[in-house]
Amino acid sequence: MGRSAAHGGSFGAGLPRSRAQAESSRPVAESSQSNAPKPADPPGVPARRAALKLLDAVLRQGLPLEAALGRATAGIERADDRALAHAIAAEVLRRLPDLDSLIDSATPRALPEDAKARFVLRIALVQVLSLGTPAHAAIATVLPLVDGGPKKLVHGVFGALSRRGDTLPEIPALPDPVAIRWHAAWGDDMIEAAEHAIAAPPPLDLTLADPATTADWAERLGGTSLLPGHVRLESAHVPELPGFEAGAWWVQDIAASLPARLIGNGTGTALDLCAAPGGKTMQLAHAGWSVIAVDASEARLTRLRANIARTDTKARVITGDVLHWSPQESVDAVLLDAPCSATGIFRRHPDVLYRTRPSVIAQMAVTQARLLTRAAGWVKPGGTLVYATCSLEREEGETRIEAFLADHPDYAIDPVRPEELPAGVTPHENGWLRLLPGQVQPGGNDGFFIARLRRADR
Numbered sequence: 001m002g003r004s005a006a007h008g009g010s011f012g013a014g015l016p017r018s019r020a021q022a023e024s025s026r027p028v029a030e031s032s033q034s035n036a037p038k039p040a041d042p043p044g045v046p047a048r049r050a051a052l053k054l055l056d057a058v059l060r061q062g063l064p065l066e067a068a069l070g071r072a073t074a075g076i077e078r079a080d081d082r083a084l085a086h087a088i089a090a091e092v093l094r095r096l097p098d099l100d101s102l103i104d105s106a107t108p109r110a111l112p113e114d115a116k117a118r119f120v121l122r123i124a125l126v127q128v129l130s131l132g133t134p135a136h137a138a139i140a141t142v143l144p145l146v147d148g149g150p151k152k153l154v155h156g157v158f159g160a161l162s163r164r165g166d167t168l169p170e171i172p173a174l175p176d177p178v179a180i181r182w183h184a185a186w187g188d189d190m191i192e193a194a195e196h197a198i199a200a201p202p203p204l205d206l207t208l209a210d211p212a213t214t215a216d217w218a219e220r221l222g223g224t225s226l227l228p229g230h231v232r233l234e235s236a237h238v239p240e241l242p243g244f245e246a247g248a249w250w251v252q253d254i255a256a257s258l259p260a261r262l263i264g265n266g267t268g269t270a271l272d273l274c275a276a277p278g279g280k281t282m283q284l285a286h287a288g289w290s291v292i293a294v295d296a297s298e299a300r301l302t303r304l305r306a307n308i309a310r311t312d313t314k315a316r317v318i319t320g321d322v323l324h325w326s327p328q329e330s331v332d333a334v335l336l337d338a339p340c341s342a343t344g345i346f347r348r349h350p351d352v353l354y355r356t357r358p359s360v361i362a363q364m365a366v367t368q369a370r371l372l373t374r375a376a377g378w379v380k381p382g383g384t385l386v387y388a389t390c391s392l393e394r395e396e397g398e399t400r401i402e403a404f405l406a407d408h409p410d411y412a413i414d415p416v417r418p419e420e421l422p423a424g425v426t427p428h429e430n431g432w433l434r435l436l437p438g439q440v441q442p443g444g445n446d447g448f449f450i451a452r453l454r455r456a457d458r
């Protein structure tokens, strides 16, 4: 888990110690806060400047990468440059502990975590070592980011590492705080699976509107199916795939498809709480339910409305904060896909590895408990409540449900059955489902916690 062991090369004294220290101490945010385009930037530099802003937003300000994109890439005209900025930042976040080990092995004293030189070196190195950018282009396009600053330091460290010819390890390391936390919760095997999960691009999972067409779509799209109504592809440009325009399927990780599957087919009313962008709303509606989809975010509901329009899904859509909104009457089933730390989706969103601190998890757990208690009051006697989070933290899963059951004697676990799950995945002996990375094979899965609860008949 430590930083320096993997890259014990011989470089280390290439720069005088005092200069390295002096040049490394300016924070990256000084210039990255300005959004004004730099008119003198040569081609290729604006994308790297935007990548620097993105990393600053995630690592120093704690913002989600996706949320920072608009502001960081404002003023960049070309879509491929905006995409490059995003790709560089995401790849740095995926490989950050290994990049830092390399950098630390080539500086006489460790640069501060937030030193601009460290940020810029990460951007240069990841391009060469992971994205296939030629070294001369990688360094030429980052040096303008440290104009008037630690240019010589960056150039010197980059040159030394290039000459040494180091590579990144095949399997990335997790950041120490995450590795320590997950190790304590889940043990060695989980850490290994999580590191392997970052190493390879995740597959593309599709949920079909009509599970009866599974074999046809698997063949037509060249994919494999791990459950009825599911097709897995290695990767693809989604809008160009057959069936997208016609709304025959939507993108949804297989783990994310399980909460609605565990509610099953039905003809009553199902309340989909925290519904946007609508993956589970579409599943429930296509399984026969009259769905009421509620979410607090109007922006995310815009995406939900587009998704249900494309897939010809009938659902009542309500903008509402579940902490304050209430339905007019009780319903047969409630699905609460609660807001969470989202650490289970670290393969696709490596920024969660850096933004999710214990205080964030504790705060989320308080909200989840409140949402769960409200949701529980809206289920008819004998009805079903499914609680789900895409989190790998016990506080947002097991601990929540144990506390809920202790406070709600009218609820009991309705145990998940192995035949409801992809091959090789087994429910926990307490009846809930804890999905850790790598359990669905081939190709892996997002991390999830799902509990199905039944409310007692009167």
Ligand SMILES: C[S@@+](CC[C@H](N)C(=O)[O-])C[C@H]1O[C@@H](n2cnc3c(N)ncnc32)[C@H](O)[C@@H]1O
Pocket: 273, 274, 275, 276, 277, 278, 279, 280, 281, 294, 295, 296, 297, 300, 320, 321, 322, 323, 337, 338, 339, 340
């Ligand atoms: C995990 S995402 C939901 C994903 C969605 N169920 C799906 O399958 O596509 C969590 C959602 O909770 C919403 N949310 C967070 N707090 C909320 C609240 N108090 N009331 C309603 N929605 C909330 C967020 O806007 C976000 O869309």
